[in-house]
Amino acid sequence: MPASELSAEDIAARFSAVGLTPRVEKHAHLTSIEAEVPESLSAESWRELLEALAKADRFGLFANSLNGRTLWAAVHTAAPATGDVRGPGRQR
Template identity: 45%
Template structure:
């Protein structure tokens, strides 16, 4: 299985091929990749965008009230094994 870093790198490269600039935001449990979409995109660019997004764990498209569009994708990080989960001698 590919590491999170490798998957993020592949996704941002694929977005670049589609003519988009990616922004990567790290969160505790996932890495989110965002790209602002131009007002007009070719069918080929849309296909490349969707191919990049579908390789991630979740993705979506946000459309703002002013018509701006933001595509996002998230890659989940593996669970932290350092802290025992509740139920393993950590009952409430």
């Protein structure tokens, strides 16, 4: 199993371990993991989630008064090409 898939599964498992219900979607170049976050989440659970998010390539939190809070993470399925690592015009 590729390392990126293991990372995505680990993140989803850790979301579940703190009581969240993760949604995992595989896309062409990344796997996304999302979960709704209740207002009552403990500080210890937030620490666990932050440790899990450290394995993601990107992550964030959407929050609004209509839909509550959604925590998300993305794990790239393939390493970017050398020219893409630092962005356009930033190549060595």
